[in-house]
Structure formats: C-alpha cells, structure tokens
Amino acid sequence: MTATIPAVRVSVLADPAADTTPSTAWGAVRVFAWRSLLKLRHTPEQAADAILIPFIFTVLFTFLFGGALAGSPREYLQFLLPGTLVMAILLMTVYGGLSLNTDVSRGVLDRFRSLPAWQPAHVVGTLAGDLGRYLVASAIVVTLGLVLGWRPDGGVTGVVAGIGLALVFAYALSWVWAAIGLVARSPQAVSMLSFVLQFPLTFASNAFVDPATMPDWLQPWVEANPVSLLVTAERELFAGTASFGDVAWVLVASAVVVAAFAPLTFHLYRRRTA
Amino acid sequence: MRDDPTAPAVETAGLTKTFGQTRAVDGLDLVVPRGGVYGLLGPNGAGKTTTVRLLATLLRPDDGRAVVLGHDVVDDAAAVRRELSLTGQFASLDTDLTGRENLVVQARLLGRSRRSAHARADELLAAFGLDEAAGRLVNTYSGGMQRRLDIAASLVRTPRLLFLDEPTTGLDPRSRRHVWDVVRELVDRGTTVLLTTQYLDEADQLADLIGVVSGGRLVATGSPDTLKRSVGGDVLEVRVAAADAVRATESLGLPADAARPPASGAEHDATTVLSLPLTRPVREVLDVLDDAGITLAGFDVRRPTLDEVFLALTDEAVPA
Structure with a gap:
C-alpha cells in the first residue's frame, strides 16, 4: 500500500478561514443519529435481525398457538399482533448499548470525548438513530399482519399512533441498555444480559396469552409489567378504543425510565475510560 | 476565557x-x-x-x-x-x-x-x-x-x-x-x-x-x-591497521580494551578501531599517531545515541 502514498507533500492543514465553531448540541445529536443509520446500512447482518425476528415471531406464533389459544390462527392474530410488534421492537433496544460498548472497546469513545462537541450527543444520537431500526421492524410486522388477515379497526390513525407509542417506549428502554453497554466488559456480555432480561420481561406479560389463564402468584407481576401496559395500549390504539389513561401510563413509564437512566448513563459516559 | x-x-x-x-x-x-x-x-x-x-x-x-x-x-x-x-x-x-x-x-x-x-x-x-x-x-x-x-x-x-x-x-x-x-x-x-x-x-x-x-x-x-552530552561526551574513533593496534594504543596511553574490531563487516578485517573520549584536541591525537609512524585508515567523531541516553537514564530510575 506504500505505493499509494503521494511522493509530493500535500498540504494537509485546514484553511483556518474554514475552521468553524463546533456544532450545536442538536447538530451533534443529528450527526450521531446519522452515523447510527450508516452502520445499519453497512452491517446487513444486523439489518437481517430487524427483518427476521419480527417475521418469525409473527408467522410462527400465529400458526403455532393460534388453534390452541383462540380457536383459529386468524382470530389469535388479532390478539397476538400488538404483542409481536412490541416484542420485536423491544428485543432491538439492546443495539444502542451494543454500539456504545463497541465504541468503548475500539477507542472511538476517546476520540469523541476529546472533541469540543456536546458529549451526551453521542448517546442521545446513537439511540435516536436506532429509531430507524424499530421503524423497519414495525413496518414488517404490520405488513405481514395485514397479509395474514389482521384487521385493525382503528384504521391508519390507530396503527400510526400505535407504532409511535411503541417507538417512544423503545427509546426509553434503550437508555437502560446504553448504561449497561457503558459498564459491560464486552459486546458478548451485553448480548447475554439482553437474553436474560428481555425474555422474562416480554413473555411474563400479556403479549401472547390472557393473564387470566395464569397462576395467581404470577398475575400481579404480569399486570405491573410495563410491557403489559404497552401491549394493552397498543391493542386499544389499533382497535380505535384507546383511553387517555392507556396511553398516559405508557408515557409516564417511559419518562420514569429516561429520568432514572439518562443521568446515570451520562455519568458513566464521562467516567468510562477504555 | x-x-x-x-x-x-x-x-x-x-x-x-x-x-x-x-x-x-x-x-x-x-x-x-x-x-x-x-x-x-x-x-x-x-x-x-x-x-x-x-x-x-x-x-x-x-x-x-x-x-x-x-x-x-x-x-x-x-x-x-x-x-x-x-x-x-x-x-x-x-x-x-x-x-x-x-x-x-x-x-x-x-x-x-x-x-x-x-x-x-x-x-x-x-x-x-x-x-x-x-x-x-x-x-x-x-x-x-x-x-x-x-x-x-x-x-x-x-x-x-x-x-x-x-x-x-x-x-x-x-x-x-x-x-x-x-x-x-x-x-x-x-x-x-x-x-x-x-x-x-x-x-x-x-x-x-x-x-x-x-x-x-x-x-x-x-x-x-x-x-546525549549528559551521558558522556563525544567519542573519537580512530581506525588503524590491525598490525599497528598495540603500538597505537600504547603511544596514546590508552587501556588495552580501547581497541576493538570494527563493528561493520564491510571494513576488511585488517583494521582496528580505537575509541577515546574527546578530551584533547583531535589534532593532538593525530600528531601522536603520526610521530609513531602509524598511518590512519580513517577517523570519526561520534556522539552518544539517544538509545544510550535512554538506557542510562531509565535504568537508574527503575527500582531493582
């Protein structure tokens, strides 16, 4: 590769006139969100996750459990689809944490931390960029559902509102993974923890079966599980019967998670040294 | 600010x-x-x-x-x-x-x-x-x-x-x-x-x-x-024919270990290098050799390298 180095010295210095003031906080957030989307495009195996997981869950569960739980796959799908949508999106919330963990291990964190830009933008923007990933997954679940016979009575408005609410909750949850990503030793550790935490959280909810069929000791947990709150709100929004309370509880839960984890994450970010 | x-x-x-x-x-x-x-x-x-x-x-x-x-x-x-x-x-x-x-x-x-x-x-x-x-x-x-x-x-x-x-x-x-x-x-x-x-x-x-x-x-x-100067002054290296080495060492009043074969294999085996601290004028050294009838194959003034500085300084500072 040495042959490609120009023998003639090229001036590498920036024209001082072109030197600018550092980007604003909002500008920096946008750059990091764009960077996150670029990575999604360059690593198709991660995009494959975003496509396959929702696809498998929706098709498999509809035909596997449909007959047993609701009499027919088509009928079960009306109940199930909001559940698979939520599960598919929530499983992806770990990517922000994985991405930050990778930045730590590659030393990229050092480079960003020594720039005169608003430091939290790295986290805020990276997580915001993942909204693109969630949107892809949502579109797949909804399209697939419509093909298989899902008919939301809430119409386009209901579906759009439902996806919007799921995105808000997912963004909030991704802050938990950002904090974990900044303390974990390796991306593998983050992935492992994700399986250990996400499966109980999503399965011990009302996403796939009616909690009334569960044992008494499990029901209080399932009803208090924020994922259940979200799934209920999704069902109501898609059906066009959502109350203010259904949606408000999810927004409150999201706000609480961000209020607890954003300051923690920023603190960890400033302290983390590769 | x-x-x-x-x-x-x-x-x-x-x-x-x-x-x-x-x-x-x-x-x-x-x-x-x-x-x-x-x-x-x-x-x-x-x-x-x-x-x-x-x-x-x-x-x-x-x-x-x-x-x-x-x-x-x-x-x-x-x-x-x-x-x-x-x-x-x-x-x-x-x-x-x-x-x-x-x-x-x-x-x-x-x-x-x-x-x-x-x-x-x-x-x-x-x-x-x-x-x-x-x-x-x-x-x-x-x-x-x-x-x-x-x-x-x-x-x-x-x-x-x-x-x-x-x-x-x-x-x-x-x-x-x-x-x-x-x-x-x-x-x-x-x-x-x-x-x-x-x-x-x-x-x-x-x-x-x-x-x-x-x-x-x-x-x-x-x-x-x-x-470089702090770890020792400049060194004068004189190259003479191997046959003259002992005589040259004696006439300059140097210890016997000041003479060594040249480091580089490119020099033919018949020369010997004498290293002496540069504490007297180069001219004087050359005159002494000339008076003794010894022909020079070459000479060099060498400064200690940074490697020598580095080793000297960091060896001292590292606890045993």
Missing part, C-alpha cells in the same frame, strides 16, 4: 493519577513550551499514555494540576478540547464505516456543513494516500492505512496543540516519513506537538525538546543534543 499567549502550551505541577495500587503518573512536573515538537520518552508503563490522557481531559487527575494553553484541564475542560486534537495509541476508528464517512463524521461534529465536511474529507484522504480506499469499510484496511486515517481524523481541523501517542508504531518506513513530514508542516504553521514514541530515532528526528519519563516522573529534560 482568553488564552494567555505567554503561557506554555502545557504546564503541570505535581500531576498524579493512581490506578488501584499503581501510581501511573506520580507528581509529574512538565513544561512544554509553545511551538515545536516535545518528545515524551520512556519505557513501557512509564506513564506516557496516562499523561497524554490526563492532558486531553479523558482522565481526571487525582492530585496536582495541569494547564493546557492557559486552560485548566479540570475546571475548563471544554476550552481545552476546543484547542487540541488527539491521536491515541491505538487507531480509534469506526471500523464498520468507510474511511470517508469516518472523516465526515468528525468534520460535521466540528461544525462544518455537509458540503464542506465532504470537501475536507476528500482533501485529507488524498493527502494521506487513501483516496482509492475512501469508499471501503475501514475493517478492510491494513494496519498502516488505519493508522494514517486515524491521524487524518485528528487533522480535520488544524489544532493549536496536537497529542500524538506513538503515532508511527506499526507503520512501514515510508509511511513513517510521511507522518514526520506532516508533523513538521504542522509545526511550521504554529501547532505545538506533544509526541510520545518508543522509537528514539523518531524523537531525534522530530523533537526540539525531550522529556524522559520513568515511573510516572520526569527524570531528565533537554534538547536531544544536551541529553
């Missing part, structure tokens, strides 16, 4: 950083004047990288203080970050982005518009011989290419102070020279460069001042020449 132009580029007093039981930086008092290249030398684990990370606001000192271009690294970290660029010891790149995208992200964070960021990225890619690889993911780059891109990323904006932590480790000789050219050009335009390196010839080539660090402390400082 305005920068005081008379303040040194870097000034630390009692700077200390401890990791567990290890005092990585142990009361370091360092003054780096403005302009030129300051080389920080020291064995592995001497605290060079920790020092650079403290100065770049990536670590907080446990004790002491550090002022960079007039700004305190703790109280005024944001002002410090506006002035400096850092190239760390290991390439800090997004390996799943392309080379160009890496530079554009930096340029955008530094406030450039999309168009200006792309223009700047292309300029740097060309200057570092990476234009052909610009659209490829960095994880397909060789180690040397990654290193060059990493340095390019530090130069997206022309910093007033540049930290280069072992910038040429793993580079082939030609890429190394290219990096040296870049450093010299930056210095010509007024940037101060703080360089850590384990290549002593690199420090010799580039540095105006050298600080030798050992055990987290500064054990010596000075220009390369001053440091």
